[in-house]
Amino acid sequence: MKPNLLDVEHVNKIFTRGGFVSRRVTHAVNDVSFSLAADKPEVFTIIGESGSGKTTLAGMILNSLTPTGGQIRFRGRDLREIRSRRDRLEFMSHVQAIFQNPFDAFNPLKRVDRYLFSAAKRFMECRTPAAAAERVDESLHKVGLSLAEVQGRYPHEMSGGQLQRVAIARALVSNPSLIVADEPVSMIDASLRMTVINLFKKLRDEFGVSIIYITHDLATAYYISDRLIIMQKGRVVEGGDARTVLAAPQHPYSIKLRQAVLSVDDAWRDDSFTGGMPATAT
Amino acid sequence: MIADLRSIPSSVELRAPQAAPLLSVDRLKAYYKVKLFGIDREVRAVDDVSLKINRNEIYGLAGESSSGKSSLIKTIAGAIRPPLRVVEGSVRFSFKDGERDIYKLSPQELSAIRWSHLSYIMQGSMSVLNPVRRIKHAFADFALPHVAAKGADFTHLVEGHLKRLHLDPAVLQAYPHELSGGMRQRVTIALATICSPEFIIADEPTTALDVIVQKGVLAMIREIQQEFGSSVLFVTHDMAVHANLTDRLGIMYAGRLVEEGRTRDVFKRPLHPYTAHLISSLPRIGDEAPKKALEGSPPSLADPPPGCRFHPRCPLAIDICRREAPPMVELLPGHRTACHVAQADPARVRPVA
Known part of the structure; x- marks a missing residue:
């Protein structure tokens, strides 16, 4: 049997701060388990507020943090075994990350195409500039851009949506099978947000890339995810099929989260804005 | 002192129709004028914007980043510095004690109307509050010059105000890092409203907050507005917030106001x-239909x-x-x-x- 793409098994992460006298322990991720099947690409969403441990979990999946307990396996291989430079490069070519703010992710003094070319050289062993350019152009086309548009431009010359698409193109250079996207659209303007969100759908459907989408925005999560988990203080409080969970959440915290989402449709109902506060004279 | 604050007329009385809008912005043009390598460049951040904000309403302003909404509110608040300059047009307030044209006031007059008539809720609560001083010092720094009370009276006033906003006066003793993000933002709102200003500018006050906290903070702004009968200029790019909070809505695109109307009309x-x-x-x-994305990017204002x-x-x-x-x-x-x-x-x- 083919191993799963990703197995996260009873993963814990504990951070300790302070020394001998005042020791403070933060249980950032507490017993989280899920797995992604190898043959069925999907958008798997992790929902949580700030401090819920979702970014720590992403760090462990990317193998930049080591779990305190439990195991994460990528294609059946424990991430702890991936130590040598060669193994790490190999792992990185399969698992790529996209971050929240594209303006922070790119160095403002570096042309954006340099990131793409160095990814092509490192992961795809493109020895000649022409081979690298072809590779880069191909992945830029997947995100609706082209090398001609991007070449020689600095981050400030592009809009947030464009730059985030370049970040995705960079992640795609190595033909990854898993992309971890940490709040990829929260810094992007409303009119450009949907281009990025729709792009994730396209990656899943056309290129068979599985995506772990980390967000606190329930509406976009509903729009693109297949499955999701909701995290609170490091624990998974609810999980399952995205539409089922968001349509009828069961756990008190998920219900609270669901109710806190401001909806345009409910806006003109009379009771929409009491928000638990005492009613005021109008 | 609390009783004094309670004696402020309720919004019911203030709802009476008033002829003049509280704020009239007339054909306002504010440009960034930069000289770079001897070449003059103009960034037309606010280009020919006219709008009026009535008493006792929440006016929403929506627009993406670099649509000029921040430049517009800075210009309205009279808080601009070169290279941003007002090229044409005027910003007039008609406060209860008289009309004021923001760009005809002396710096002293401007600072006199700030906080007491015109106040500002900012986005990053951590950068408003001094991280190494207790919250009570922040209140003293901002509000003491604008209120008549001093010493113990001032403390009473602040505590009364916090209680009115359902905040525990114990926060005054806390340092900013000891409070959660939502609590800090509530404190900055309390800070901005202590003099019951007639006009409040709220610049993305909930963007950095989590959804659950966001709803509480918005309810607080709504409640303050109704209690004080103030007008609020509420800026955010989150359309769902506008739908739920604002009375009228203006949409900005590339430095211009492109649409304005009652929020409900704009949405419907x-x-x-x-x-x-x-x-x-x-x-x-609940809506699974594929959404189409808009092609292209917002234009450069230069x-x-x-x-x-x-x-x-x-x-x-x-x-x-x-x-x-x-x-x-x-x-x-x-x-x-x-x-x-x-x-x-x-x-x-x-x-x-």
């Missing part, structure tokens, strides 16, 4: 293709396209859009739009599915 019947797109592309829980600034991305653009900038025209009662197509035939602007 958008009259500008940009607004129509913004509203129809909002993902909603070199905006001629004519209507939205025309390169507009699905409805016709020939005149490429040549002439559309004026703001009131098509329906209280509902203005700057779109040639809508002005010819409002039925052509429809939410794109």
